[in-house]
Amino acid sequence: MAGRPRSFDRDTALAAAIELFWRAGYEKASIAMLTQAMGVTPPSLYAAFGDKDRLFEEASTRYFERTCEAVDAAAAEPTARQAIARMLDSTARAHTDTDTPLGCLMLTEPRLASQREVLHERLARRITRGVTDGDLPASVRPEQLASFLVAVMRGMSGCARDGGTTDEVLAIAEAALAAVPQP
Amino acid sequence: MAGRPRSFDRDTALAAAIELFWRAGYEKASIAMLTQAMGVTPPSLYAAFGDKDRLFEEASTRYFERTCEAVDAAAAEPTARQAIARMLDSTARAHTDTDTPLGCLMLTEPRLASQREVLHERLARRITRGVTDGDLPASVRPEQLASFLVAVMRGMSGCARDGGTTDEVLAIAEAALAAVPQP
DNA sequence: CCCTATCTGTAGCGATCACTATGAATTGAG
């Protein structure tokens, strides 16, 4: 028994929701704005995604998955230092990319602390590997360096949202790299 | 011609408003929450402070003045590196002080970008003095290092808001200091 | 005393918030 088919593409609508949450944040992105951006009426939105919380959950999860791909790509660099350099560089460019909202949803949204914790874990793991690989000194404390990097990227996101240029955010990344000890 | 005297202390009420804006942010701090925290009815609030925007303007300005005192105190250290170290340390402790809301209003609130710019200017000036004083190498670019420090402190504020401990935020400060070149 | 000026609390303004009741429209199954 099939009913009337959905008149919109769920993935496309979710992408529009991600874009709006990213640009405006969870609180300021109202249902009215979301329905307009997604090209969907409120009842359709609630039928397809549940309530606003669950829509945000799904949107932020998909956003996080995409972010993790970039993190993994950077982590694949041969040395931990190169991995960190690439992550900082790509982060700076992504945060000021004019094709997307400024900054980073995961690093900005207050309610996404758990995602930031996962990011912190991944960074700490890559740094730990760098220590065991010998391309970082044994004195490095992975948890501390990971916390520092999350803080810096968060600051880069805020700088981008304040209107900082790509060069300005890249300069932050470059300065941060100086805090990563060499072997 | 004097009328009925005000039944509340304006400074005390403003202090309560600062506390609430600090804890909840501009958007989430509603007039209802503000009036309750300030111990004042809505008409009294509007008569004494104008609208919500002007109340926030006044509250954030007073907050900023207090912050600048701490910045000046740190900048008074004999060398730029010591000044930065003290600023990072006091920032980490302030952001996790249990007597006040977590994090920093100036570094968190989106609409306070101009205050952050002033902070950036002050940092750049102190760093420039450090270069001319010779306690920082001539290769240092003050604007860049200042941007980096603002970004780090912003990240520290976010970490504190996410529930990070004083030790965790202090660790970020310590790691950041490694990015400040020695003469 | 009266008059004016200012502050007070109550009560409610229109706008917007997240969310939904309702019934028409569109599908496949029988």
Add this chain to the structure above:
DNA sequence: CTCAATTCATAGTGATCGCTACAGATAGGG
């Protein structure tokens, strides 16, 4: 075809938003 199932758009729900009209209360100047 009819029927059940599902989605659709309209139009609204009560709650909260920032803000204010109003009238009673409290002061000083005459």
